[in-house]
Amino acid sequence: MKLSKNTILITGGASGIGLALAKRFVTAGSEVIVCGRRKEKLEEAKRLIKGLHILKCDVASEEERKSLAEQVIRDFPTLNVLINNAGIQNLPPLLKEPQSWENHRQEIATNLEAPIHLSMLFIPQLLKQNTSTIINVSSGLAFLPLASMPTYCATKAAIHSFTLCLRHQLKSSPIQVIELIPPAVNTDLGGKGLHTYGVPLDEFADHAMKCIEQGELEFGYGSSEKGRLASREQANELFASMNP
Numbered sequence: 001m002k003l004s005k006n007t008i009l010i011t012g013g014a015s016g017i018g019l020a021l022a023k024r025f026v027t028a029g030s031e032v033i034v035c036g037r038r039k040e041k042l043e044e045a046k047r048l049i050k051g052l053h054i055l056k057c058d059v060a061s062e063e064e065r066k067s068l069a070e071q072v073i074r075d076f077p078t079l080n081v082l083i084n085n086a087g088i089q090n091l092p093p094l095l096k097e098p099q100s101w102e103n104h105r106q107e108i109a110t111n112l113e114a115p116i117h118l119s120m121l122f123i124p125q126l127l128k129q130n131t132s133t134i135i136n137v138s139s140g141l142a143f144l145p146l147a148s149m150p151t152y153c154a155t156k157a158a159i160h161s162f163t164l165c166l167r168h169q170l171k172s173s174p175i176q177v178i179e180l181i182p183p184a185v186n187t188d189l190g191g192k193g194l195h196t197y198g199v200p201l202d203e204f205a206d207h208a209m210k211c212i213e214q215g216e217l218e219f220g221y222g223s224s225e226k227g228r229l230a231s232r233e234q235a236n237e238l239f240a241s242m243n244p
């Protein structure tokens with residue numbers, strides 16, 4: 001897809017991968033709206049990126065998703081790109097006491113329910129445009145799960161599956177469906193300092209923009225590219241080495 005002259009909504013775009021994409025799309029000449037839960041992060045992003053639009057929204061809430069779609073479609077009638085990026089990563093133990101279903105439920109609501117529901121809410125708007133795009137941000141862990149975060153990995157595997165189906169259903173429409181598959185990237189995902197071992201954010205974001213511009217429909221980087229393309233046998237070996 002072209003990088004300029006789009007109107008783009010990025011969920012969770014006030015930090016990390018979403019913010020890095022927002023910066024690059026604005027620099028390329030697109031109008032960008034980001035949403036998130038923390039007002040101070042949104043305001044910080046607005047100070048950083050001239051012309052950025054910000055909206056406070058918790059995408060884990062069905063009501064807030066509906067209000068977000070109404071407001072964005074009303075105020076930005078040229079919207080032609082939805083980037084389902086917002087995500088959380090908890091490490092809720094499955095086998096230890098005390099159990100917290102709320103941790104699992106929040107992950108499912110944010111990482112899985114939100115992208116599915118937002119896609120449904122925005123498809124009628126995207127169909128009105130000459131060309132439009134939905135970008136779903138999954139994870140290398142969709143292909144090779146880490147046993148310590150079973151629900152997170154399951155939500156990402158489900159988003160991969162959903163994206164394949166959505167792309168197939170929309171194949172005769174003007175909507176292109178892209179899956180962006182990050183490896184571990186140095187962001188605050190899961191809490192500050194937990195992903196410092198990941199690839200530098202700018203390096204990953206530059207790669208992602210290049211793939212988007214070149215029309216790649218599914219792409220990873222480094223370990224997530226390897227995992228995405230692994231044979232069943234290679235995947236079994238990689239799974240064993242990741243989960244000693």
Ligand SMILES: NC(=O)c1ccc[n+]([C@@H]2O[C@H](COP(=O)([O-])OP(=O)(O)OC[C@H]3O[C@@H](n4cnc5c(N)ncnc54)[C@H](OP(=O)(O)O)[C@@H]3O)[C@@H](O)[C@H]2O)c1
Pocket residue numbers: 011012013014015016017018035036037038039041057058059060061085086087088089110137138139140141181182183184185186187188189190195198
């Ligand atoms: N970093 C990695 O290693 C990695 C690897 C694979 C995949 N990913 C995926 O990449 C995406 C972006 O993550 P990141 O690494 O950039 O982490 P991040 O810096 O923590 O960004 C996540 C963003 O999502 C927002 N968010 C979380 N829950 C939300 C909710 N309920 N409603 C609205 N916004 C919400 C957060 O803002 P608020 O807290 O203010 O709402 C934050 O801006 C996620 O889907 C993640 O799963 C990341």
